[in-house]
Amino acid sequence: MGKKLEFLRGINIPGATYGVIVLLILFSLITNKFLTLANIFFIARSSSILLIASIGMTMVILVSQIDLSVGSVMSLSGVIAALCLQNGMGIPIAILLGIASGIVFGIINGIMVAVYKFDYWISTFATMGVGAGLALVFANGETIPIADEAFGWLGNGKLFGIYVIIYITIILVAIMMFVLGKTKFGYNIYSIGGSEQTALLSGIDVVKNRVYVYICSGLFASMAGLLLASMCNSASPIAGADYSFDAIAAVIIGGTSFDGGKGGLLGTVMGTLMLRILTSGLNLMGFSAIWQKAIIGVVIVAILVGDALNEKRKKKNDMRRTYAYEN
Amino acid sequence: MAGRDKLLDMKGITKRFPGTLALDSVDFEVREGEVHVLLGENGAGKSTLVKIIAGVYNRDEGEMYFDGKKVDFRNVREAQDAGINIIHQELNLLPERTIAQNIFVGREPMQKGLGRIDYKKMLRDSEELLKRLGLDMNPNTLVKNLSIAQQQMVEVAKALSNDIKLLIMDEPTSSLTKREIDKLFGIIENLKKSGISIIYISHRMDEIKRIGDRVTILRDGQYIDTLDAKTMDMDEAIAKMVGRKITKLYNRRYNKPGREVLRTEKLTGLRFRNVSINVREGEIVSLAGLVGAGRTEVAKALFGYDPIEGGEYYLFGKKVKNPSPKKCVRMGMALLPEDRKNEGLFLKMPIRDNIIAASLNKLFKNGIVQNNTATDTAEKYKKELKIATPNIYKLVGELSGGNQQKVVVGKWLSTDCKFFIFDEPTRGIDVGAKAEIYQLLDDLAANGAGILMISSEMNEVINLSDRVYVMREGEVVKELDRSEVSQEAILAYALAEGGSSNG
Numbered sequence: 001m002g003k004k005l006e007f008l009r010g011i012n013i014p015g016a017t018y019g020v021i022v023l024l025i026l027f028s029l030i031t032n033k034f035l036t037l038a039n040i041f042f043i044a045r046s047s048s049i050l051l052i053a054s055i056g057m058t059m060v061i062l063v064s065q066i067d068l069s070v071g072s073v074m075s076l077s078g079v080i081a082a083l084c085l086q087n088g089m090g091i092p093i094a095i096l097l098g099i100a101s102g103i104v105f106g107i108i109n110g111i112m113v114a115v116y117k118f119d120y121w122i123s124t125f126a127t128m129g130v131g132a133g134l135a136l137v138f139a140n141g142e143t144i145p146i147a148d149e150a151f152g153w154l155g156n157g158k159l160f161g162i163y164v165i166i167y168i169t170i171i172l173v174a175i176m177m178f179v180l181g182k183t184k185f186g187y188n189i190y191s192i193g194g195s196e197q198t199a200l201l202s203g204i205d206v207v208k209n210r211v212y213v214y215i216c217s218g219l220f221a222s223m224a225g226l227l228l229a230s231m232c233n234s235a236s237p238i239a240g241a242d243y244s245f246d247a248i249a250a251v252i253i254g255g256t257s258f259d260g261g262k263g264g265l266l267g268t269v270m271g272t273l274m275l276r277i278l279t280s281g282l283n284l285m286g287f288s289a290i291w292q293k294a295i296i297g298v299v300i301v302a303i304l305v306g307d308a309l310n311e312k313r314k315k316k317n318d319m320r321r322t323y324a325y326e327n
Numbered sequence: 328m329a330g331r332d333k334l335l336d337m338k339g340i341t342k343r344f345p346g347t348l349a350l351d352s353v354d355f356e357v358r359e360g361e362v363h364v365l366l367g368e369n370g371a372g373k374s375t376l377v378k379i380i381a382g383v384y385n386r387d388e389g390e391m392y393f394d395g396k397k398v399d400f401r402n403v404r405e406a407q408d409a410g411i412n413i414i415h416q417e418l419n420l421l422p423e424r425t426i427a428q429n430i431f432v433g434r435e436p437m438q439k440g441l442g443r444i445d446y447k448k449m450l451r452d453s454e455e456l457l458k459r460l461g462l463d464m465n466p467n468t469l470v471k472n473l474s475i476a477q478q479q480m481v482e483v484a485k486a487l488s489n490d491i492k493l494l495i496m497d498e499p500t501s502s503l504t505k506r507e508i509d510k511l512f513g514i515i516e517n518l519k520k521s522g523i524s525i526i527y528i529s530h531r532m533d534e535i536k537r538i539g540d541r542v543t544i545l546r547d548g549q550y551i552d553t554l555d556a557k558t559m560d561m562d563e564a565i566a567k568m569v570g571r572k573i574t575k576l577y578n579r580r581y582n583k584p585g586r587e588v589l590r591t592e593k594l595t596g597l598r599f600r601n602v603s604i605n606v607r608e609g610e611i612v613s614l615a616g617l618v619g620a621g622r623t624e625v626a627k628a629l630f631g632y633d634p635i636e637g638g639e640y641y642l643f644g645k646k647v648k649n650p651s652p653k654k655c656v657r658m659g660m661a662l663l664p665e666d667r668k669n670e671g672l673f674l675k676m677p678i679r680d681n682i683i684a685a686s687l688n689k690l691f692k693n694g695i696v697q698n699n700t701a702t703d704t705a706e707k708y709k710k711e712l713k714i715a716t717p718n719i720y721k722l723v724g725e726l727s728g729g730n731q732q733k734v735v736v737g738k739w740l741s742t743d744c745k746f747f748i749f750d751e752p753t754r755g756i757d758v759g760a761k762a763e764i765y766q767l768l769d770d771l772a773a774n775g776a777g778i779l780m781i782s783s784e785m786n787e788v789i790n791l792s793d794r795v796y797v798m799r800e801g802e803v804v805k806e807l808d809r810s811e812v813s814q815e816a817i818l819a820y821a822l823a824e825g826g827s828s829n830g
Contacts, residue, residue, distance in 0.1 A: 182446075183442050183443065183444060184435060184442065187432070187435050190421070190424060190428075191424070194424060195420070197419060198432070200403075201383065201413075202403070202419070202432045203403040203407055203433045203434070204432070262423045
């Protein structure tokens, strides 16, 4: 049995990978507009912003909590950066202040949830409201145009024929995969998610690590918000509104479980790709965008059903196997 | 032995929790290389005391010396660094992580530079540790795939992975089989030989003489006495522990059995097969056998919780088709699970609401919960079952194990159940409360209920049962009458040593 597991460890493929493959084949067969370079780039670009936002969400869900404020923070950081640029403060300040807004939200969430142990749904629901509200107030309810071309390069520019934003995403994901898989912080996240009690009794500082997780969530949300503003050459105060939903969906589809301590970033990468391939394919097939949310919801339900059936089968097999051993 | 140095010396330790004085100026010492047993009823303060030693709690008053130095552990890590490790009563493992990851959780070895964890070293060190404990396990196995006993051993390995001087074990054997306990005691002997001191908490009196050197008795948060384990008188120790003499632990009126409440015919499920047993009114019938023999599985299948793959069974003479817990409860059957806290009770709800939880349909025909009826029902069972509580609005999670078990019984009594399955009825319940639970079982039987009991405590099985079915590897291998029941007989059939299998 040990041998078998070791073998599985090496190629721990998230279930969503198969979903990605199936969708790729399906859409390629249905429409010849799908497997074009332009469309692949489109999918990669639209995946990247969601993926960056989902990095933080993965970490939060790994410790079996949630951050509903991700979308609001995205809107807010974009608006702040756009205002900075509008007022001639320069790109570094714009980026810095945008990211700072995310970190501040992360700290506030972390303090409420980890230090004061407020309910994480309610706490981040509240900061979601505050973030969305501040974005509207700062932007005066309007979309702020960004004229700075250098800022737009982050989201739209290319390097060696590939979009800059794709490099950024790959680098961030690679770093965080390393952090989650190979460092103490990452191990602690899995431990806390697996059993808070055990983590506590093993001498792990649960509060501190939880605060860090929320800071990461805010940080990645703000980066995603900046890149979204860059890509659009403008910052809408409601730009990020849908992203909390999509990020949670990507993480769940990727196999990270709300039970905590189970799953990881590779799954989230696949979950994000699956979502965006679905969106793009449906677009090309002529489904209007208004269908997408419902379809994503259906996909999640389908995954839940599949998981449940799988678990049931596994449980039955396990019991049978035990029985067989005993004889 | 008296000449050995003190490793741990605690003086005047006091700990208050909101509303209770958990420890009241307790003195406690542990010598180098001794097994020091902490004895006391639930709520006596044993767990609080060891949690203070291990840095989980901070004390309010008192002084603590460890290894000759005055210490003041602020958290678990500081105690670990000083060489103190604790194995808690509940397993504290991460099911989705490997054995190696669990052993080194929170203290993962690092590679040089980059802050990168050295998983290979974790594997190597774990393998060595497991080997030292005489365990044949692959450290790369996920913990969720291990048996409870194996998980317990991982806890031991986890504790030993530190450079320890003092190991605290809080009821380590409560979920182990006899063979596994022997193995654990072997390990404890070896640790002792290498100079490690052990604080051992257990409710099992027979274990104390076997491995203990000295025994300290606590009662109601106070230090009572320290005795020599080998020479102490058991009855005296128990008397000191409960503060009164328990006249008789088992007091069984054997009644003439009435009609059949349960009959199974060649019942087969996921981990048992061809089980044919019966229970009659007024009887306590035990399913005996080793952990893993399929006893709990039979109970869960009878209750409609696990699927049945063959055979049939009858409740009160009626054949049960497509069993489900709902149907079984309607027919008058109750299951009192081993894991009371998770499967038997709503810990965050008051006693009253727990007691009426299963009988809402019966009590409130029009679907509206009436306060008076609910309160009266709860008060009735509080009195009948002698639930020790100031009032019926206390949260069940705040009760002792014995009282929690009574609440579960009350919950079923209010549904008019006539057939009870007790799975490990006294697990985690202290001696004083055990006697009351035994009395309760006898009362139930005397009032005409049929009881099927699953217990790993041999004394319970021997002293309470009208009849005993011995199970081995999923099959009933022998039915023993009250006159034939003895520890030797049960073990002989359970282990298939000597006993002829009639299967």
